[in-house]
Amino acid sequence: MLPKSKMILGFIVLGLYACSGKFVDIAKSTTYFTLCVEFAVFQYNEAQPDEFAYKLLWVRRSQQKIFSWTYLMDLEMGRTICKKHDEDINNCHLQEGPGKNTVSCTFVVNIIPIPVHFTLLNSTCLQIKIEEDSAFTQGTDFFYYED
Known part of the structure; x- marks a missing residue:
């Protein structure tokens, strides 16, 4: 009786851990990620x-x-010389000088695989921009600190 009790207790603990909704590290190359x-x-x-x-x-x-x-993802992004609706943004060069911006963002995205549907659950961004004055501004669901 005692071994069965330990096994049942183990399954309960494992089940509580699995259902905790905890985020775990995954490979950056995972398809859905x-x-x-x-x-x-x-x-x-x-x-x-x-x-x-x-x-x-x-x-x-x-x-x-x-x-x-x-x-859950933390991304670093840079401002390019391309317009946002251009075709191949990944091959665009980054802006230099006064237009140079780097953004650090945290996103939480949910995906339904079949049919593929994405939902942006949360986003927070910190934008570091080279300027003389520091300011804090708020955009659409994204927050920036310009420094």
Whole structure:
């Protein structure tokens, strides 16, 4: 009886852990994660009043919520010389000088694989821009600190 009790208790503890909704690290090359990254960058560009596009520079964090299709990502993006509706933003050069901007963003994206549907659940961005004056401004669902 005692071994069965330990086994049942183990399953209960494992089940509680699995259902906790905790995010765990995943490979940055995971198919659905890379699709969610592209979606997040696209959503960021669409929400910006800026005519220039931002492109992905690197992924700082890649996580998935246990037993779900929800992904958490920390992305670094840079402002390009291309307009945001140009075809191949990934091959655009970054802006230099006064137009140079780097943005650090955290996104939470949910994906329904079949049919493919994305939902941006949360986004927070910190934009570092080279200017003489510092200011804090708020945009559409994105927050910036200009420094």
